[in-house]
Amino acid sequence: MQKRFDGGPEIKRWLAGAMVFIVLAFVGSSADPYFISLMTIVLLFTFLGQSWNLMLGIGGQLSIGHALFVGLGAYSVGVLYVKYGISPWIGLFLGMIIAGSVGAALAWLSFRFEVRGIYFALLTIAAAEFARIMFSGWEFVGAMQGLFFPAPTGAIEFSMLRGGARFYYFVALALAALGIIGTELISRSYLGYVWRAMRDDEPAARALGVRTFRHKILVISVSAAAAAAGGGVLGLVQGSIFPDSIMGMGLSVDVLIGPVVGGLGTTFGPLIGSLAAIPLNHLMSAIGDNLRIPGLNNIAYGIVLILVVWFLPDGIWPAIVRLCKAIQAPSRLWLPHLRKAEE
Amino acid sequence: MTALLEVKNLSRSFGGLVAVKDVNFTLEAGRITALIGPNGAGKTTCFNLVAGSLSPTSGQVFFEGRQIDSTPPEIVCRMGIARTFQIVRPMRDMSVLENAMVGAFSWTKSVMEAKSKAYESLESVGLAGKANARTDQLTLPDRKMLETAKALSTRPKLLLLDEVMAGLRPTEAAGVVRVLQTLAEGGLTILLVEHVMRIVMEVASNVVVLHHGAKIAEGSPAEVVADQKVLDSYLGAGFHA
Numbered sequence: 001m002q003k004r005f006d007g008g009p010e011i012k013r014w015l016a017g018a019m020v021f022i023v024l025a026f027v028g029s030s031a032d033p034y035f036i037s038l039m040t041i042v043l044l045f046t047f048l049g050q051s052w053n054l055m056l057g058i059g060g061q062l063s064i065g066h067a068l069f070v071g072l073g074a075y076s077v078g079v080l081y082v083k084y085g086i087s088p089w090i091g092l093f094l095g096m097i098i099a100g101s102v103g104a105a106l107a108w109l110s111f112r113f114e115v116r117g118i119y120f121a122l123l124t125i126a127a128a129e130f131a132r133i134m135f136s137g138w139e140f141v142g143a144m145q146g147l148f149f150p151a152p153t154g155a156i157e158f159s160m161l162r163g164g165a166r167f168y169y170f171v172a173l174a175l176a177a178l179g180i181i182g183t184e185l186i187s188r189s190y191l192g193y194v195w196r197a198m199r200d201d202e203p204a205a206r207a208l209g210v211r212t213f214r215h216k217i218l219v220i221s222v223s224a225a226a227a228a229a230g231g232g233v234l235g236l237v238q239g240s241i242f243p244d245s246i247m248g249m250g251l252s253v254d255v256l257i258g259p260v261v262g263g264l265g266t267t268f269g270p271l272i273g274s275l276a277a278i279p280l281n282h283l284m285s286a287i288g289d290n291l292r293i294p295g296l297n298n299i300a301y302g303i304v305l306i307l308v309v310w311f312l313p314d315g316i317w318p319a320i321v322r323l324c325k326a327i328q329a330p331s332r333l334w335l336p337h338l339r340k341a342e343e
Numbered sequence: 344m345t346a347l348l349e350v351k352n353l354s355r356s357f358g359g360l361v362a363v364k365d366v367n368f369t370l371e372a373g374r375i376t377a378l379i380g381p382n383g384a385g386k387t388t389c390f391n392l393v394a395g396s397l398s399p400t401s402g403q404v405f406f407e408g409r410q411i412d413s414t415p416p417e418i419v420c421r422m423g424i425a426r427t428f429q430i431v432r433p434m435r436d437m438s439v440l441e442n443a444m445v446g447a448f449s450w451t452k453s454v455m456e457a458k459s460k461a462y463e464s465l466e467s468v469g470l471a472g473k474a475n476a477r478t479d480q481l482t483l484p485d486r487k488m489l490e491t492a493k494a495l496s497t498r499p500k501l502l503l504l505d506e507v508m509a510g511l512r513p514t515e516a517a518g519v520v521r522v523l524q525t526l527a528e529g530g531l532t533i534l535l536v537e538h539v540m541r542i543v544m545e546v547a548s549n550v551v552v553l554h555h556g557a558k559i560a561e562g563s564p565a566e567v568v569a570d571q572k573v574l575d576s577y578l579g580a581g582f583h584a
């Protein structure tokens with residue numbers, strides 16, 4: 001687990017964060033449609049990465065089956081809207097409640113029977129695969145044929161969360177901003193402290209009165225609900241929902257690439273990681289199509305992951321923070337004995 | 344006399360090994376008791392049994408009249424028993440201050456309140472100046488003091504200290520001894536595992552001696568060091584109080 005490197009003067013951090021989002025807002029109002037839709041996916045996976053990061057980076061609980069929660073969110077929105085014409089807002093809300101409850105139940109069962117750590121992670125994969133297979137055979141939710149949202153008319157309908165590509169870009173941007181603010185607020189509240197204590201040393205945290213059983217359930221439930229919100233919007237953006245893509249192992253991996261590449265347990269890691277990884281994936285898959293090398297994107301993905309884990313094991317974001325600090329105080333970089341003396 | 348903690352016929356075995364054997368003692372409120380004995384005598388196991396980290400094979404533990412053995416450690420802590428770990432367990436990726444804050448969240452949800460309690464705890468063990476350090480920048484004796492500060496932040500009624508003064512220089516140990524005495528005067532009850540007899544003699548009003556898991560002696564420090572069984576099994580023939 002990595003240290004949170006995004007320390008630094010309070011106001012500077014909020015300002016820097018605000019700047020990033022202002023720039024991203026400008027991107028949304030000017031750039032071309034392909035770029036917009038790519039960035040929409042980047043921002044959605046930033047948010048999904050944040051949900052995953054909250055659970056592992058702060059709560060210390062590893063999930064490799066986050067597609068379960070993403071899928072539950074997408075299907076809640078999809079079924080209510082496509083089958084009954086009910087607003088996706090309600091679908092999002094319902095999806096969060098369902099995913100939060102499923103996450104809590106999974107955690108309760110698991111920890112009740114002392115299944116923890118990597119075994120809990122395996123259980124999350126099993127649960128996600130179980131759900132995927134169940135949804136694949138469930139006619140009511142479209143089975144393998146999936147669910148299709150009606151094609152967007154281009155008109156923005158806020159109450160139905162419907163609009164064009166640019167509209168969804170701003171929805172995704174708002175989600176990512178909410179994710180960053182939410183992570184910061186939780187991290188600074190008592191929950192952040194007890195969750196990090198539980199992450200670093202569970203028996204020691206318990207000896208200090210942290211009721212880890214309920215806190216593990218809580219962090220997993222919150223993470224699951226957030227992932228479902230992201231999943232609901234992802235379904236709307238893609239215009240269709242298929243069990244194999246929205247609940248598959250591939251999606252679970254896509255969710256965790258951002259925070260792993262960007263920096264585990266950091267607030268900005270998922271954004272930086274998604275910005276780096278997703279465009280690369282798309283670029284490589286385009287090049288692969290041109291050169292008729294299918295799967296080139298997966299190979300490139302794999303190589304970049306290995307390089308990052310090898311050279312920047314903390315992720316990209318902590319490396320950037322370290323570099324900035326080194327530039328601000330060059331003596332620390334060149335004269336290590338001074339650094340010792342200061343400490 | 345009021346017994347805050349009462350240990351009755353407490354036993355615990357690991358497979359064939361009996362680590363704690365039919366041990367009885369009581370702790371009076373506001374006093375410092377020392378638990379001593381050679382390596383492997385069962386002192387840490389006793390702590391684990393009282394703090395809920397281990398369940399006894401037989402026997403009971405009562406705290407304020409309520410039976411607490413086999414109660415989960417977080418609940419025992421919330422009842423008012425805090426413990427340190429002999430093998431220190433700092434939260435690695437949290438600062439010294441943040442480590443000391445965790446225990447305060449057992450009685451408050453306010454981050455401000457937890458912070459000020461944490462400073463107070465660090466202050467009392469002499470670590471306030473290192474509040475913003477990382478735990479891996481601390482020396483081992485400092486890490487043991489951090490264990491003590493973490494425990495103090497829970498606002499305990501009973502504090503279990505497992506060799507927290509190991510490695511301290513005599514002057515530093517004397518400082519900690521004064522802190523413990525002040526805390527005890529303020530009403531805190533302390534059970535202390537300590538190998539340095541000079542410290543035991545100075546702070547403890549009562550001493551319990553374990554050997555091979557069994558209690559072989561109990562009494563005032565002066566009584567205990569004069570006990571032939573204690574001299575034979577632990578202190579050695581050359582010991583002079």
Ligand SMILES: Nc1ncnc2c1ncn2[C@@H]1O[C@H](COP(=O)(O)OP(=O)(O)OP(=O)(O)O)[C@@H](O)[C@H]1O
Pocket residue numbers: 357360361362380381382383384385386387388389429
């Ligand atoms: N979890 C465990 N599993 C197996 N044996 C254990 C366990 N914990 C302690 N023991 C054994 O129980 C005996 C008592 O150990 P304990 O740690 O309580 O001794 P101690 O008095 O604290 O010794 P020290 O002064 O070295 O800290 C030892 O023989 C130890 O090996």
Ligand SMILES: [Mg+2]
Pocket residue numbers: 386387388429505
């Ligand atoms: Mg011990």
